[in-house]
Amino acid sequence: MDVLMGIHVPFNVPVESTPYKGMEFEANEIAYDFYNEYGRKAGFSIRKEYVNKCKKIEVVTLRRFVCVKEGVRGKDKRYQNIKKPRAETRCGCEARLVIVLNRDSKKYAVNEFIAEHNHYLHFPSTVHMMPSQRKVTATHAIEIDLAHESGLRLKQSYELLCKQVDGYDNLGFTKQDHKNYFRTKR
Structure with a gap:
């Protein structure tokens, strides 16, 4: 750069x-x-x-x-006296x-x-966390649905997906994106 x-x-x-x-x-x-x-x-x-x-x-x-x-x-x-103001982005x-x-x-x-x-x-190691890069792919969506149908909880299914792709960095979405996918599914 x-x-x-x-x-x-x-x-x-x-x-x-x-x-x-x-x-x-x-x-x-x-x-x-x-x-x-x-x-x-x-x-x-x-x-x-x-x-x-x-x-x-x-x-x-x-x-x-x-x-x-x-x-x-x-x-x-x-109100001006906010205890935890949001960071300037x-x-x-x-x-x-x-x-x-x-x-x-x-x-x-x-x-x-x-x-x-x-x-x-x-840095390249943090790129996967940027908003425009985080996507739940169709393949991952099917695996999330299968994990839910087999009785795994959200945290367990997220950890399973992370282990399948060898870490959080390789998954392409966060735990919150995983949770949001479920909410839109319902």
């Missing part, structure tokens, strides 16, 4: 995995997955910030993906990927790409 006057640029990402202006995607979900994978390799998490849709045909014409630390938190309107990071629909080719092209971050990036 290069550090120039407080700006952090990922250097450990292969060139073929780095977005560039003019790059095309078949769908905006494919662009999201590509940028999310780039974020995983670089050490940051992403989120969908803005979407513009054509009202006539309900097609996404513009989409902006940003670093999760983009923007700043607004003023808290609640946003720092105004400008890193983003903007895609625009090319109406002729029906593909999404990268219109803007900013790679510089104003915060430290995550």
